[in-house]
Amino acid sequence: MRGAITVFPDLESLSLEAAQLFEEAAHAAIALHSRFCVSLAGGSTPRRLYQLLATEPHRSKLPWNQIHLFWGDERCVPPDDPQSNYRMVKEALLDHVAIPTANVHAMPAVGDDLEEAARLYTAHLSDFFGGDIRLDLALLGMGADGHTASLFPGDAALTVDERPVAVARPASQPTARLTLTYPVFNRSRQVLFLVAGADKAEILTRVLAGDTAYPSALIEPSEGERFWMLDQAAASKLPLPG
Numbered sequence: 005m006r007g008a009i010t011v012f013p014d015l016e017s018l019s020l021e022a023a024q025l026f027e028e029a030a031h032a033a034i035a036l037h038s039r040f041c042v043s044l045a046g047g048s049t050p051r052r053l054y055q056l057l058a059t060e061p062h063r064s065k066l067p068w069n070q071i072h073l074f075w076g077d078e079r080c081v082p083p084d085d086p087q088s089n090y091r092m093v094k095e096a097l098l099d100h101v102a103i104p105t106a107n108v109h110a111m112p113a114v115g116d117d118l119e120e121a122a123r124l125y126t127a128h129l130s131d132f133f134g135g136d137i138r139l140d141l142a143l144l145g146m147g148a149d150g151h152t153a154s155l156f157p158g159d160a161a162l163t164v165d166e167r168p169v170a171v172a173r174p175a176s177q178p179t180a181r182l183t184l185t186y187p188v189f190n191r192s193r194q195v196l197f198l199v200a201g202a203d204k205a206e207i208l209t210r211v212l213a214g215d216t217a218y219p220s221a222l223i224e225p226s227e228g229e230r231f232w233m234l235d236q237a238a239a240s241k242l243p244l245p246g
């Protein structure tokens with residue numbers, strides 16, 4: 005087993021703790037370098053976390069003008085599509101907090117030329133961070149196939165290590181995607197995986213045992229910390245401690 009792992013009874017208690025970690029990480033990063041740069045996970049699991057950040061006590065305690073939100077991945081759909089990760093974040097969080105528009109760094113995953121879209125987001129990251137793209141916190145989820153962000157088993161995006169953004173074309177998915185790549189996640193100061201649901205229990209045991217057939221197992225920040233927050237259902241097949 006690798007990384008700090010905490011099991012919660014349900015998604016609500018997991019999300020409450022994740023919101024606390026987010027707030028503490030934000031204050032620590034802002035004390036260190038006056039801003040907090042975080043990449044957001046999509047899908048369904050982090051929605052409750054984002055809702056909690058958008059309500060008291062977190063909403064008032066977070067200095068939104070010093071928080072910069074990036075996207076870990078995006079589905080190639082319009083931003084108002086139900087599948088859009090941007091839309092999920094907007095509805096759960098952005099619509100409810102006073103974050104400056106300039107601090108919302110959504111992935112432009114639309115248009116016919118996705119390689120160009122990946123180049124544009126790469127250029128945006130380079131402009132923002134300069135030569136060293138380093139997130140303070142990467143929020144990640146895990147799919148039942150072991151994918152994380154849009155790093156899917158067998159997809160070419162897994163092998164991209166010279167660019168921060170790649171186009172993913174997972175055979176299992178209805179649309180192409182954009183994703184941050186391993187070097188970005190593995191350079192983050194902190195990585196927090198949020199994993200909930202019984203459908204993930206089997207693969208999670210393999211990921212946490214370090215089986216690199218599953219993309220989530222290859223997220224290992226070289227100089228940072230990695231945390232796993234699991235609900236009881238996702239953790240149900242893990243070996244018992246001791």
Ligand SMILES: O=C1O[C@H](COP(=O)(O)O)[C@@H](O)[C@H](O)[C@H]1O
Pocket residue numbers: 044045046047048049050076077078079089144145146147148151152153154
């Ligand atoms: O497709 C995606 O899936 C993963 C996991 O999502 P969940 O719904 O099982 O929580 C997510 O982390 C990723 O950002 C998303 O695009």
